[in-house]
Amino acid sequence: MSPNLQPSPNDPSPEALDRFFRQTRPVDLALWLARLPANEAWQHLAAMSPQQRAEIFGEFSPDDQNALATLIPPQELVGIVALMQSDDRVDLFQRLGPDEQRRLIRDLPPEVSRDIERLAIHAEESAGAIMTSDYAVLDGAMTAAEAIEALRRQAGGSETIYRSYVVDETGRLTGSVRLHALILASEHTLVRDLMGQDPVSVSIDTDQEEVARRIAHYDLLAIPVVDGDGRLVGIVTHDDAADVMQDEATEDFQKISHVLPFKQTMRQAGIGMLYSRRIVWLALLVIGNLFSGAGIAHFEDMILAYVSLVFFLPLLIDSSGNAGSQSATLMVRALATGDVEMKDWRDLILRELAVAAALGATMAAVVFPVGAWRGGVDVALTVGLTMFIVVLIGSLVGMSLPFLLSRLRLDPATASGPLVTTIADATGVVIYFSIATMILKA
Template sequence: MKEELIEILELIKNKKFTEVRGKIINFNSVHIAELIENLELAEAILVFRMLPKDLAVDVFNYLNNDFQEKIISSINDKEIKYMIEQLYFDDMIDLLEEMPANIVKKILKHSNVEQRKLINQFLNYPEYSAGSLMTIEYVDLKKNMTIKEALEHIKEYGVNKQTIYTCYVIDEKRKLEGIVSLRKLILSDYNLKVEEIMKKDIAYVNTYQDQEEVAAVFKKYDLIAVPVVDKERRLTGIITVDDIVDVIDQENTEDFQKMAAMAPSEEKYLDTGVWTLAKNRLMWLVILMISATFTGNIIKRFEDVLQSVVILTAFIPMLMDTGGNAGSQSATLVIRSIALGEIKGKDVFKVIWKELRVSVIVGFSLAFLNYLRIRLVEKVPYNVSLAVCITLFFTVVLAKIVGAILPMIAKKLKLDPAIMASPLITTVVDATSLIIYFSVARVLLNI
């Protein structure tokens, strides 16, 4: 791509526009979009206008929001009208959601009354719901059609639809009755009725279902498209796999950000301003900084223990770090399993039992190895070594159970389990491990 970009830039510089067009029209739409985004605005618009109309629409879909806005601002009304007519409905909705008001007004000017009504309906669905993701670009069939009539219907109405591989069977009131694949239609007797070959036991989602739940349906049933219905089970649209891939990517990014104690952001890292990045991180850092004062207060409370046996201080970082790491391991596995639907709320005791057994094995192994290290290598007295290793064992057990339980509590409270990730777990485990440490030390060292 770098060599091609240099070559295209050189051709533009020398005003060899015919050669530029001849080269880029053979590129993949994604690669053309990447190339355009690497050009200066004036050159980008020039290259975009060189593209054949149909190719220009495909390329437009792959441009980032900033470039889409600049392109719409720069092209004329006739070009905008063609673009809007050719865009799939769900792509147009995505575009309208991201554009500023003046651009939206410019786009809507070229839509008819029926389109505007549909657009307003889609824009009124809650953000991140199935309704906000769906498209109306699908083929529906009546169940009393013959196979021959159904195929003729697909030929007539399926030309500009987003998918025709799966057709949706409805009754007179548009209630979803079943689905039928194009393959099955082609291979069936032309005189049969659609209802005789359709599949009735189907997966579907409601317009108000959260996009994360929709993604789970796609994964569970290995779908390339899922029908979306309203409260009366009337077919209102479909969601295709390309849209749900974007959702999965977005949800994973959001979880990673929450697990790192940051406010989620949908913007790309390099496109996000410094002040925005700082704001997204600052709130959680302040919360965690304040919560860390509990740890300081615990150390102050047991100051007499530390003054009596100063060497105990040397092992505090190791205990706290090990506890935090152990809790993060459990939390990461549980959060991921919840996201994939492998763990339900009813499985809480199974999870606790499993993590308890794992933590006993891990805690004992770490405590034993640590005892050998500090007793034989560092020559620490046996009672101090014992106090450190007993604390280490209980810290690991506690951390792993806390790391497993907190995400499940969050899910039960309808919160995102990712907010219960490593920073919060580390704070909880640090405080409790110090209490255990100093309490054990008092007993074993007779302080």
């Protein structure tokens, strides 16, 4: 995101390039390098310090990391992987082929290999899968001065030392302490007297969305992850939580437009991938539309007798679908942010009924004069009454479907625009021509 914050070097001299590399932040350098051919990018990386190289490498997108990983000489890759942050490192590891994985595990320092193997076993999209093992641990019996000294030693290998975790002799998480508090305290105060008790934590298998939500709820810098016995096994940091929230929102945008979720950015997505993610629902929805068609076929005589009715068909079924997708999208988002829960359904359905009735009445009033102009009072009545009913039904279906799917342990985000529209269409056709039959043939 936001690439090009730094101008790229116009002056191709080695000095200018060197200055550019020194003054540009790793994440921006990664963006710049990613636009070069992979072998050129590697030439630049090869000239840097191992630390800088690992830092930039960690900022590449997954696809770019993989492309480079296959190009870099194996012993160089080992050097980079050993210096990467532990959560980024295991993500890369899991995308590699079995041969490359075996070679890495063999060639990496044993403690790094063990760390990778320990992190790699966790279920995708769980706290265990996104946590890092780079955190600072203190003993409750230390003094503030000893603790600061201990943090000096751990600083290099920790993503944050602003919050340190206190564990007992069995590794159980007993509290956490802010660097803030250590600095403000007198030297001899014990860590256990400075620490907050009972820190907010998550367990290894907590869903990553819940992890992110809890970090946001408590405005945390990081949240500790504990195993079934309450032992501290990792932390998830606020920046990774922000990425999770962004990714989950993107996934919900994909789902509500009936695109199967995918992780590539829109810039990197390929034709075949996009096709395969989009065709499934597009084709599935044909079945729903055939119901609408069958409804129309059923009323063919009616259409032949009153062909002007077809004039209003797109208007009526679209309005129903539009109202329904408004309701569905609002609910999908409210369920995703935790703003609304299953148990709120009963309260919300009554409000939805009131809102939908007001919307339906307004829309009926809008179409009534058009109906009168095209076909007289009877047609106006038919069209107005249909509009009222289909907007009401569309809204109620749109609002209830996300709850229903949630209840069935399916993703509520699937209940959205196109699905609701298709349901609204099929019911709308039947309602329209049924009302027409009653009013016009009476």
